[in-house]
């Protein structure tokens with residue numbers, strides 16, 4: 001009889017330990033998923049407000065070093081946000097307004113106004129960031145750099 005009582009006690013102990021382990025797993029999973037959500041909140045704070053549409057002259061390039069991009073306003077009024085990170089080894093390109101080209105000071109790659117390679121060793125066009133235009137303002141989402149091989153008209157955003 002005492003043997004059966006001990007067996008029941010051990011069964012109940014294992015059941016209790018199983019419940020505790022299950023609860024810990026549940027807490028661990030909920031922590032994992034809430035940790036995943038936090039960066040999205042901070043990501044949404046990385047929308048850079050560049051300025052009003054009317055602030056940017058046509059056929060011009062405006063550096064946003066803190067946002068790590070150049071805002072390009074094309075001659076047809078479209079906007080692009082071109083990454084300043086060279087696609088060769090990652091140096092920061094600079095804009096040469098006279099020549100209307102981006103130039104990399106490290107190994108002399110150059111890119112045209114829309115970021116296409118003019119001269120290597122850069123293997124592909126400069127990355128871009130999505131441009132969002134709303135209520136007359138230009139915003140750039142710096143959380144999503146877009147890797148591309150070359151320029152396509154779909155990469156341009158219009159007001």
Ligand code: FES
Nearest residue numbers: 086088089104107
């Ligand atoms: S890092 Fe730009 S050309 Fe090498």
